[in-house]
Amino acid sequence: MPELPEVETVVRDLARLVKGATFTGGSVARERNLLTPDAPTFISAITGRRILGTRRRAKWVVVELTGGLLLLAHLRMTGQLLVVPAGAAGDAYVRIALSLSDGREIRFRDVRAFGRIALVAERSDGEAGSSLDPASPPLLAGHGLEPLDPSFTAEVFGGLIAQRATRIKSLLLDQRYVVGLGNIYVDEALWRASIHPLTPAKKLRPEQVFDLHRAIIQVLDQAVAARGSSINDYTAPEGDGEMQEQLDVYQRTGEPCRRCGSTIRRLVVGGRGTHVCRTCQRPPKGIRGAGTARAVMGPRWSQGATPDTVGATRRERAAALRRAARQGVVA
Ligand SMILES: [Zn+2]
Incomplete structure (x- = not known):
């Protein structure tokens, strides 16, 4: 599951790739991934907005748009944000696709579908609101300290x-x-x-x-x-x-x-x-019996990729081609 460094990487990549681009429309294949508003309102509200920049709050990707709107994304378990040419092949896991005026698309791909996208207004205090109304309560209230912020000192952490x-x-x-x-x-x-x-x-x-x-x-x-x-x-x-x-x-x-x-x-x-x-990290007294379990490691998403999978790297595509060849499938 993506944590701070992964979300920060997505935020920085998006800034490099799509800052300055304008949304021209889009489609929502699975409304469950859309936290707010409803799909028709979402598409009409985002159309014509230009991307001013990106930032991160906790594990949320925050895309700043013209008109005081914020496009938010939480990747949860398996979410991916991809920037691809509009005609690129997709798969069943692309939940939301947003077109850009330069012929590319931002796609939200999510196998498990726990991820969330939201379009909300930026409040006057800079926080993300919980709806398109800038007077709505903050959506991300209740989040704690940002560990890479200078305000996160050893004293504050200790307290x-x-x-x-x-x-x-x-x-x-x-x-x-x-x-x-x-x-x-x-x-x-x-x-x-x-x-x-x-x-x-x-x-x-x-x-x-x-x-x-x-x-x-x-x-x-x-x-x-x-x-x-x-x-x-x-x-x-x-x-x-x-x-x-x-x-x-x-x-x-x-x-x-x-x-x-x-x-x-x-x-x-x-x-x-x-x-x-357990040598370097001594168990606290009385909890010595904390049992051990066997290793469980899930497959990488790319191990299930096909040569056409959106977002696969060249190496992953090559591996998919080799797998397909092994299984006798003509790629
Ligand atoms: Zn050790």
């Missing part, structure tokens, strides 16, 4: 988690405290800071809070620079990320810890697969 009995991993996943972190980067940050994910937040010593704060910022910065982790379905308009090759614990179950050589284990914390080195 946020002090007194909380919640396990640190669950707290970091809770978007009401800090936004943008998901399973990948929480596991990575906790390993870097040598903190066990089941440690109650309030049991962290001041130096551990300091280390964790620094680890969160460092791993996110590194992941943004690497264009995110292309695991499962994630890809960006200008192609895959490379951070998956730099991860230290996530989905490395059974492999040696890069710090101490012990075997990376997988446990389940709050229903989420969690990757730890």
Whole structure:
């Protein structure tokens, strides 16, 4: 699932590719992906708007349009935003397509269909409203601190988690405290800071809070620079990320810890697969028995790609052609 670095990559790619372009229309194949407004209102309201710029709030892509409108996208599990020539082949998973005056389209492709697109008014305070009325309440209220914002200091972070009995991993996943972190980067940050994910937040010593704060910022910065982790379905308009090759614990179950050589284990914390080195990350007292589970790794979306799949890279297309040839299918 895309986290802060992946969404930030999509935002930056879109700025490079479509800033200045104007929408000339579009189509909604699956209305469930459209949070607000209804499909006819959405298409008529977006038509004629020019793209002024893009930004990110939490895990939302925010596209700023003329006329005080914001086009929002949340990729959730499998969403992808692609910029393709209007005539490019599509597939059944393209839920929303928006035409640009230069002959290209922005396509929202989403296999699981949990992603969301919204068109709303920008409020006078700069926040996204919850409808096309600029006086509507903010849509993204309730989101916590942006970890790459200068206001996210070690002191602020410490104040946020002090007194909380919640396990640190669950707290970091809770978007009401800090936004943008998901399973990948929480596991990575906790390993870097040598903190066990089941440690109650309030049991962290001041130096551990300091280390964790620094680890969160460092791993996110590194992941943004690497264009995110292309695991499962994630890809960006200008192609895959490379951070998956730099991860230290996530989905490395059974492999040696890069710090101490012990075997990376997988446990389940709050229903989420969690990757730890139990030598570097000492379990808190009384939770020593936290069981381990076997590795589960889903296929990459591109493993199901065909040579015609929209958004596939050249390498993925070539792999699809090889697979098709192996299976005796004439491509
Ligand atoms: Zn280790």
